[in-house]
Amino acid sequence: MEISRIRALRGPNVWSRHTSIEAIVSCDEAGRSIGRTPGFEARLRARFPRIGALRPTGHAGVVSLAHALECTALALQAQAGCPVSFSRTTPTVEAGVYQVVVEYSEEAVGRLAVELAGALVRAALDDTPFDVEAALARLRELDEDVRLGPSTGSIVDAAVARGIPFRRLTEGSLVQFGWGSKQRRIQAAEVDRTSAIAESIAQDKELTKQLLEAAGVPVPGGRPATDVEDAWAAACEIGLPVVVKPQDGNQGKGVTVNITTREHLEIAYKAAAAVSDEVLVERFIPGHDFRLLVVGDKLVAAARRDPPHVIGDGRHTVRELVEQVNADPRRGDGHATSLTRIRFDAIAEARLAAQGLNADSVPAPGQRVVLRNNANLSTGGTATDVTDDVHPEVAARAVAAAQIIGLDICGVDVVCETVLKPLEEQGGGVVEVNAAPGLRMHLTPSYGRGRAVGEAVIDSMFRDGGDGRIPVVAVTGTNGKTTTVRLIAHLLEGAGLRTAMTNTDGIYIRGRRIDTGDCAGPRSARNVLMHPDVDAAVFETARGGVLREGLGFDRCKVAVVTNIGAGDHLGMNYITTVEDLALVKRVIVQNVADDGIAVLNAADPVVAAMADVCPGSVTFFAADPQHPVLAAHRAQGKRVVFVEDGCIVAAEGRWRQRLPLADVPLTRKGTIGFQVENAMAAVAAGWACGIGWDVLRCALAGFTSESDNAPGRFNVFDYRGSTLIADYGHNPDAIAALVKAVETMPAKRRLVVISGAGDRRDEDIRQQTEILGGAFDEVLLYQDQCQRGRADGEVLGLLREGLRGARRTTAIEEIRGEFRAIDAALARLGAGDLCLILIDQVDEALAHIARRIAEAAAPAEARREPALYGSDGLW
Numbered sequence: 001m002e003i004s005r006i007r008a009l010r011g012p013n014v015w016s017r018h019t020s021i022e023a024i025v026s027c028d029e030a031g032r033s034i035g036r037t038p039g040f041e042a043r044l045r046a047r048f049p050r051i052g053a054l055r056p057t058g059h060a061g062v063v064s065l066a067h068a069l070e071c072t073a074l075a076l077q078a079q080a081g082c083p084v085s086f087s088r089t090t091p092t093v094e095a096g097v098y099q100v101v102v103e104y105s106e107e108a109v110g111r112l113a114v115e116l117a118g119a120l121v122r123a124a125l126d127d128t129p130f131d132v133e134a135a136l137a138r139l140r141e142l143d144e145d146v147r148l149g150p151s152t153g154s155i156v157d158a159a160v161a162r163g164i165p166f167r168r169l170t171e172g173s174l175v176q177f178g179w180g181s182k183q184r185r186i187q188a189a190e191v192d193r194t195s196a197i198a199e200s201i202a203q204d205k206e207l208t209k210q211l212l213e214a215a216g217v218p219v220p221g222g223r224p225a226t227d228v229e230d231a232w233a234a235a236c237e238i239g240l241p242v243v244v245k246p247q248d249g250n251q252g253k254g255v256t257v258n259i260t261t262r263e264h265l266e267i268a269y270k271a272a273a274a275v276s277d278e279v280l281v282e283r284f285i286p287g288h289d290f291r292l293l294v295v296g297d298k299l300v301a302a303a304r305r306d307p308p309h310v311i312g313d314g315r316h317t318v319r320e321l322v323e324q325v326n327a328d329p330r331r332g333d334g335h336a337t338s339l340t341r342i343r344f345d346a347i348a349e350a351r352l353a354a355q356g357l358n359a360d361s362v363p364a365p366g367q368r369v370v371l372r373n374n375a376n377l378s379t380g381g382t383a384t385d386v387t388d389d390v391h392p393e394v395a396a397r398a399v400a401a402a403q404i405i406g407l408d409i410c411g412v413d414v415v416c417e418t419v420l421k422p423l424e425e426q427g428g429g430v431v432e433v434n435a436a437p438g439l440r441m442h443l444t445p446s447y448g449r450g451r452a453v454g455e456a457v458i459d460s461m462f463r464d465g466g467d468g469r470i471p472v473v474a475v476t477g478t479n480g481k482t483t484t485v486r487l488i489a490h491l492l493e494g495a496g497l498r499t500a501m502t503n504t505d506g507i508y509i510r511g512r513r514i515d516t517g518d519c520a521g522p523r524s525a526r527n528v529l530m531h532p533d534v535d536a537a538v539f540e541t542a543r544g545g546v547l548r549e550g551l552g553f554d555r556c557k558v559a560v561v562t563n564i565g566a567g568d569h570l571g572m573n574y575i576t577t578v579e580d581l582a583l584v585k586r587v588i589v590q591n592v593a594d595d596g597i598a599v600l601n602a603a604d605p606v607v608a609a610m611a612d613v614c615p616g617s618v619t620f621f622a623a624d625p626q627h628p629v630l631a632a633h634r635a636q637g638k639r640v641v642f643v644e645d646g647c648i649v650a651a652e653g654r655w656r657q658r659l660p661l662a663d664v665p666l667t668r669k670g671t672i673g674f675q676v677e678n679a680m681a682a683v684a685a686g687w688a689c690g691i692g693w694d695v696l697r698c699a700l701a702g703f704t705s706e707s708d709n710a711p712g713r714f715n716v717f718d719y720r721g722s723t724l725i726a727d728y729g730h731n732p733d734a735i736a737a738l739v740k741a742v743e744t745m746p747a748k749r750r751l752v753v754i755s756g757a758g759d760r761r762d763e764d765i766r767q768q769t770e771i772l773g774g775a776f777d778e779v780l781l782y783q784d785q786c787q788r789g790r791a792d793g794e795v796l797g798l799l800r801e802g803l804r805g806a807r808r809t810t811a812i813e814e815i816r817g818e819f820r821a822i823d824a825a826l827a828r829l830g831a832g833d834l835c836l837i838l839i840d841q842v843d844e845a846l847a848h849i850a851r852r853i854a855e856a857a858a859p860a861e862a863r864r865e866p867a868l869y870g871s872d873g874l875w
Helices: 041-046 065-079 107-126 134-146 149-159 195-202 205-212 230-237 263-271 316-324 347-356 392-405 453-461 482-492 522-529 544-551 577-586 603-612 630-637 673-688 694-703 731-741 762-772 793-801 818-828 844-855
Strands: 001-009 020-024 087-091 097-103 166-168 173-178 183-186 222-225 242-246 257-260 277-284 288-297 297-307 308-313 366-369 384-386 408-416 427-434 472-474 499-503 506-508 512-516 536-540 556-561 592-600 617-621 640-644 645-654 654-660 716-718 722-727 750-754 777-782 812-814 834-838
Touching: 001 107, 001 544, 020 107, 020 453, 041 065, 041 107, 065 097, 065 107, 065 134, 097 107, 107 134, 149 173, 149 453, 166 277, 183 453, 195 205, 195 392, 195 427, 195 793, 205 222, 205 392, 205 427, 222 230, 222 654, 230 242, 230 263, 230 277, 230 384, 242 263, 257 263, 257 577, 263 277, 263 347, 277 427, 277 731, 288 392, 288 453, 297 392, 297 453, 308 316, 392 408, 392 427, 472 673, 482 499, 482 536, 482 673, 482 694, 499 522, 506 522, 522 536, 522 544, 536 722, 556 673, 577 603, 592 603, 592 673, 603 617, 617 630, 617 673, 630 640, 630 716, 640 673, 654 694, 673 731, 716 844, 722 731, 722 844, 731 762, 731 834, 750 762, 750 818, 762 777, 762 793, 777 818, 793 812, 818 834, 818 844
Parallel strands: 472 536, 472 556, 499 536, 556 592, 592 617, 617 640, 722 834, 750 777, 750 834, 777 812
Antiparallel strands: 001 020, 020 097, 087 097, 166 173, 173 183, 222 277, 242 257, 242 277, 288 297, 288 408, 297 384, 308 366, 408 427, 499 506, 506 512, 640 645, 645 654, 716 722
């Protein structure tokens, strides 16, 4: 068994909506059935008894080593505590080669699980040792390191429950909720609108006290101390007992309370000084330690925090009792667990000494031994929920404290005897105000019920009940994707929405290109959704990105499938048939929102069948209003778009809207059939997005197929009385559509300039020139800059083979270099001729054509000879 490739599918994909690891696994003849390896299953189970069934759910065929790997990787994650349940193994067209897919919750953990599963399967094959407990420990440790902590995790969980998309921006706790202009961000329990000034104030405990006291919030008296002597002087001024704490600390670090002796104060001062250069001494308020959580303008949770302590049994030492308490599985190191282990340090030893004890003392039965006076969970304390007990006046003081400092999420620390009475009545006070407070004491308190604090945070961030989403339109198909994307984006801009689009030309924000190259994949989509100035997004969704990584979004408002036809790029990545290709393309349809719409080509049977997997509703489009699929949909009163009497017609039930094709320049008054289809798809998408019909009419009238608006998409030019058409068509369906369009345009003589992309099948390359040979008088073949894995001259040979027996073509010439071929064609053109140029380097070729047209239009004496070509035909 050999694992040759591992990919992380980070979004909805061809297998499921789950994030998953996909591995390509090769098995030899014996490995294609574990039954051919005697004792393998028994050895595997001996090493991993909790593996479960090796026959995946729904699998009725032979179980291979790839299936064993799948089940092992899933079971390892499940046993390590990861919430995963989906896996699948599928044989490819290559004998003994399988695609193994295993869900993950954290990518790094999923990758490690597949790696460990491979090692475990090989150990069972070779009958060598494997420490499965050590493997599970590695997975648990890694999962704890990379997963979100409880505070951030609770907020993310609340967002997911509300249908709000999220993206983790760092390996830490910085998370984005929502998309584009509706996005919000958090870092742990701190929101993006909390100012740095407010956070800075909260860090300065002395300044915080001054502001609270000025606003009438009760606080303990005290002052900063410059050294131990000054601290003791301050304690004497205030009156013992006192509290010593760092002026800018957090999480209870360096805080010591109820100090009654100089010796204890010296230890406390040293602990505080280790955390901060400035140390604060203040009056000790007797009572309990309460944490009040304020979110926005509301108190949402409250907990009484008790210091770490043990109860004596007359038999065990304090150290042994602490070890027993720390054995609680809820206790761990750091903040990943609901409780933290109690630790021994100088402060704990001093607190024991104050009680006449040390670590080796044996407390009497029932004796309460306190290990620390501060009650922070991070130092081993416990929490009891008291939310329902908080007096309205106490809640009001907490909210006021948060607002005075300027914190959107605030942990207000109060010391008093009870929260059932106002603070003023019992001499209580606010002792600290905390930015980014820990939430775990409220989520999973030691005693009492947990509170929905994550939901409270999300409700405060998205007050209108929204889901933080902007309209997302995903477009896929074999041909017409880029033009349709550009037109839909143009329609949305016309509606006043700041629109972004991605396509094979780049990333565009409000019409300005911010990135170049093929940007039709998930990474570009994710980048757009992070942009704060985007109100709507249109994504060209290429099959390569879906196979490589899944979608860049969890669901879309509109999914448009232009066509599948005979397909393209078949034979790559185990996509060998049109049906295989359709499974990839339909991923966007499967992930339409429940209230979204799929726009499908009714005239393409493979596309029309995708309606069955759409969670939302469907709009069918087709030029023929009598097409059976479209007619049946229309008879049910559902949305359709078709062509009738020279108009694009949108209909739903008895309602109709007509858009004259004469007013849609992209279609050249309806004569360019494939552009009519693109326009219908775009109109249906605009309709689905709620764009008004007057806006649609105006926007359609303002969109042309010029090179600066839709580069490489049937761009038409005049050159010395002849017609030039530049297009990026590179598959048989596209070539057939172009020929059909060209045949509507009169010409004395027709020329075509063509190359072929090497990453197509031989038959696809030949078929392109077979089609062109029946429509053009002369064919100029050129070899483009990148042969995509083909040998020198191989593509040209296939193109020439397609011209054998051509019905119309009488002249064929081979030229090395795209620009040389273009110039050769231009030199042959006379008035009334037509030349179709199938360009490869879109921007560069269009710029070259523009230069030649400009030179032809310039006075003869102003024309300059072109520079010499390089060997590849470039300048």
